[in-house]
Amino acid sequence: MDSKTLRILIAGDVGGNYDKLLKRVNTVNKKAGPFDMLVCVGRFFGSASPGADLRALRSGIHSFPLSTYVLSPSEEFNSGSSGEEICANLINLGSMGVYKTGGGLKIAYCGRVANESEVKAFIGSVLETERGIDILLTCHWPENVMEFASDPDKMNRLDSQLCSRVVSCVARALKPRYHFAALQNIFFERLPYRNHRILAETETNVSRFFGLATCASSEKWLYAFNIVPMISCDPKTLRVQPLDVTENPFLNEKYSWGNLAMRESKAEVSKQYFYDFGGRDGSSINRKGRKSDNKRLNDSDSSTPVKRHVQTPCWFCLSSPEVAKHLVITVGENIYLALAKGGLVPGHVIILPIEHFRALYVRGENENLIEEVETMKVALLKYFASINMSCVFFERNYKSNHSQLHAVPIPLDNKDANCEEIITRIQDSGVSNFKVLSKFADLKQIIGDGSFYLFIELPDGRRVFGKLPPFERGVDDSHILMLMNGVLADILDVQDRLDWRKCTESVEEETEKRDRFVTAFAPFDPFA
Template sequence: MQDKSKFLILNPSIDGLIKVLEKSNTQYTKNGPFEATILLGDVIPEGKSIPKDIELQAQTYLSKDKLDISEEIKEKIVDDRSLIDVKANLTYSRPPYCIIRLKSNLVFMILNDIKEEHLSNIPTDVNIDVIISNNNWPSAIAMKQNVTCGNEIIDKLIKQFTPRYIFSHSKSFFELEPFKWDNGIVTRFLSLAEEGSGEKWFYAFSIGILQDNDLNLNLINNPFMKKRQIEEDEKETEAKKIKVVTPDKCFFCLSNASTETHMIVSIGSYNYLTIAKGPLTRSNKDLSFSGHGIIIPIEHIPSIIATNLLAQDSPIFQEQLKYEKSLVEAFKQSKFKLVFFEISRLSNIHKHVQFIPIEEELLEKFQNSLDLRVKINNTKHKKNQKLKFKKCTEEDLELKKILDESDFISFKIYHNDKIEFHIAKLEESGNVDLQFPRRVLAHLLNLPDRIYWDKCQQPKLKEMSDCEEFKKFYSNYDFTK
């Protein structure tokens, strides 16, 4: 029997790091020794200190997720090395990637914010046993599980190196059944929940240099290998009926007992205004809150068309406009202009219009960002509906026709006392990239790491603070008072 090395993967909460490190030491004593321990997520972000009162028994590696790294760690970065010793047995792995060869000759790759331009720098003559993805899931697995946290760059690395383990993190624990490559390697994918979530947040395992030949595994089709069956499954999925979500289960319905009322800014007669969960923009020196908000109908409707009323006759739509104009007036006191965006479809669960603040000088580049994302959508993602945006004003008759009769994606820019629309008509069926508006605006703002809201979630206390700051900012313009 070959010798195997033991490893421990943990996903600490930001405020629970000491508890997690104590757990790591306990596991080392009871179930170790571990050749290495890996910490997922934002372990020691900006504003947090390196833990000094605990000695680590296992060599431990940390990286970062969406938040900036601690100032104390930044101070230790004095050259271009990818591994930075933080303290005894604690090492920081710098973005975008780091390859770690351990004493056992097993090799780990830690990824963070990996992009296409980084791939040419990664050596190809190395066998990677374990890949740690600290931002996103592989796109193939994300698509298989119908979640929106996939990154195709990770897929390229996985197909190149065929690791035996892939680890990431998410709100809930998830483990994919093992799958096999043509070279005989079997791969397992696990995504750990966060410590304190009530779900599995740490995982210990052992592997040797050689691949185990376990003949009793229940293997699934390799999600990274294109097969005709995948296309057949997609057609079958399109043919399925739309899942009905009732108001008591709807994330946007006030009648849902789980509604996060600490995020509500204002409630009108037909709509309410809330800050966005996982905002694209963040608070900064010029704005004390993120400014990313949502206008949501109180009634559980997928779109205005579903009410059988023209937009001009809909009290929901008219109050939505009232909210928009009052928000535009409020933001005139800042250096920001507002962009409203919406994906309106009869197949939606609950209609909503989002908005974000953008510095005025950036608005001149909006068309370039839109054109780029349209080109990528139409050429690289062939299963998506082809998008063609029309630029128009609010008096445009074709705009009114689309609003009254069709599904659509729209951007509405309030700029220099003018309203500029960019709208694309959608077909009733066919795939639509639900992240498309956010991709456009993330490109405009140069925030490629903030496309997916669930990767940008803030602590509840920060959400409460943002909401209170928004209320103060908006108070003199809130027509519901």
């Protein structure tokens, strides 16, 4: 097994059944272990006298075989005991915070949901200081988690009093890879749900929710799994969407963490961060840690309710049944060239990755793909020069699910004046702080891992770049979507072709135009 893989046991409500818990954990640890940690979620003490249970545990009457962390409703523990080692290997996590292991696993936990202002402060702090959460622990189930889950039997058994809108807000905001909850005495493994809106947001990790039964139940109350911390995972692997993934059940506006009660005071809930600086043998030291310098966009998440979307094949993946293959001009190893549907002018073409890439110029993308793109750009420039034309390249990474690098021919006459007009119009648009990049600027370093952007390469070799604002549902963003088309339509005096949807032709007409371009481009085609 990979040395970065952690083996974890999660238990539901123990309810004072310590002997049963320890017997089962010892058995599983011997047969399938060793495990790195045990986490207990939900009511931990017996209902009669939590205080007596706590005193007994502190006396050392029970021996815990591995590091055990407890998240229970706030009334079971004194709020001042966060991070306290109750006895050897048994630690109270506290009401809310983030626990980090030495291997980089990040566990967010929220046991107290009554005070919305505290929870809101907690969410804001986590989003500001952490880049993703591996595991979320809550005592209550999230409200509406059964949406899209198709399990009427479990739905009918749920106690709505033990489901929390606040927990739904936490889950939606933090986007954990795994989420465990208890209190319902039901075992439920939900289908994974996606944490992005298809075609509107960058793909991110899915979430998997598990409800665990009580220790005294005949249903499953102990769950074992392996996990590699996301800090050690390939980002592409994290973004993989399983075939059985569903829509996010928490997209309703009421589950936006921005709608939680406003903070009345600067409560110190965001300071409960615990770090494990020890090894994997259980000899860890728990102490409060400093916030990291990592920043994350504050997801105020003011989206409105949306209809459920059905994932459809991408229009531009070459293997997709939806791709307009009659527009394809030539195909390489990693990219293909296609005639633009409803193009601005004759010869308007698009360079597209064969496989699914959302944007060309982000860190970690296929270097061979970029190399082929540059080869195709050179070939297109040579072809257009042979017919007294030049070319403007641009890619808009905004509300586009598949990268599209447009190549729009413009006359060589007045090339310099056209370049200046494009720069002026773009910079005066107010959409972004567009900059002309230096000759040696590394576009991937500028863009980073997932920013929305508009990139333009002009006939005189200058490159213009600007980061685009995030989506705001319900806000008209047509000025962003049509920005480059609008500028070029004015320069080329083809305003009537601004909207490609109004300029489409029959398949026969489009095929004829494609064939003419294939013949003319053949001497320059790098893939011929």
